[in-house]
Amino acid sequence: MYALMMLVPPPGGPGGMTGVMWMPTLPVTVSRLFAVHPQPIPLLPLLGLGLLLGYGVGVVVLRRRGDAWPVTRTVCWIVGVLTLELMTATGFDGYGMELFSVHMVQHMTLSMVTPIFLALGAPVTLLLRGLSGGGRQRRRIRWGVLRVLHSRPAAFLANPIVTGLLFLFSLYGLYFTPAFTALMSTMWGHNLMLIHFLLIGMLYFWGVLGVDPSPRRAGSRMGAAAGPVARIAEMAIPVPFHAFFGVVLMMASTVVVSFYAAPMGFLGVTALGDQQTAGGIAWGFTELPTLLVLSVLFLQWQRSDARHTAAAERKALRDGDADLVAYNEQLQQLAARDARRGR
Incomplete structure (x- = not known):
């Protein structure tokens, strides 16, 4: 189902071979999408396991100390990690290198589904509670975390305008520039882009959901902006831009992203048709x-x-x-x- 192939850039991209990756050799089916995708270095799947292990350690620390931790938060974190594993350790990752539509499912999930469940897991709250009441070293780490949360750079990044612009840049600034082709042409660039989707989504929904402590609560202005009504408006503002991005892909008469200009023949799709499917996914997701x-x-x-x-x-x-x-x-x-x- 997969073959180890050299990654080479598409026509017009940067020259030179850029690494190896297991690539699909059979048409897409549901079972193949959910099958395990072998990778030379499973960076994102290992990251997911690390997140699950770290969270579990935090919960155990609280339980041993006699402190309660909501089961719903733990379940949300597990669901978030499972969606991360689903998009990075299965055929979604392999076929996402060949089909724009599959890649768009991967992008939308990592930037809009996984971050929501991870944010609902309240990892910052768990970390701060786990570090409280310990020895001097734990108190120093906790103080360092709080100092970062209340710092000016953190307040800048958590500003609703900044998070909204970064969230939209993941669409327009990536797919409508040569940056996407450059990143997808290397295994490390591909993984870096997926991490970018995850981090930007986490930053955005961290502020919107307001479950964890954030720089928005440090000052009066940011604290006021963190009210439920303001956060509902913040969530609603990017929706039209997301929809417009999908419409552009669906209505384009030429291939917008050159990396997907020549899909493998055995996949049975045309580049333009696959792009229209990707646009529909971005529009409706x-x-x-x-x-x-x-x-x-x-x-x-x-x-x-x-x-x-x-x-x-x-x-x-x-x-x-x-x-x-x-x-x-x-x-x-x-x-x-x-x-x-x-x-």
Whole structure:
């Protein structure tokens, strides 16, 4: 199903052989997409296993200390790692080197699905809690993490405008420039690009979901921008640009990305037809992640309102609802004044 081949650049790309990689030799089927894809150096699959192991260690540290950790967060992290493994250790990675449509599924998943579940796992919160209450070395590491979170570079990167621009640059700045061909022509460049998708997605959804501590909560302006309503708007703004990118690929009469200009004959597709499929995937893929994020933000909004209501009720019990009594007295005074004037 796979053969070890030399990676050579497409016509018009940079010259010279650029490494080896296991490439598909049979047409695409569902079973082949989900089959294991052999790789000379499985960098991303190993990264996924490392993320799973590190998170597990953090949960064990808390449990041994007697601290609770939500099971839902652990499940979200596991789901995120599984989607990472699915896109990098199976046929999606192999066929993604030959078909633009398969690559687009890989891109959309790594930038819009995997980061959502990883962010919902609250890894920064787990790290900070795991480092608290330990020895001097742990306290130093925790202090270093907090210092990074409250630094100016972190605040700049976490700014909604910056994260939104970086998120969109992964589409327009990559596929409509020679950068994509240059990266895909080497095994290391290919892996670097996939890591880029994952990191940009994590940075974007880290701020939008607001589950973990972030620089947005360090100052008053950023803290205000982290409200549920503002984050819903932040999530909605890039959607039209995503859709437009997909429409451009679907409507183009020529091949936009030269790397996929000559797909292997055994795949049974044309470059233009495959590009149109990729555009349709980019256009329609945003629906599910957007719905998932909006659902999470809506639940956060409800819980926030419930907390405010509960706090107000506790305050009323403590002071005899002094605010309501004062408000009613004010209304009575106004009514009495109007009555005197009416005479």
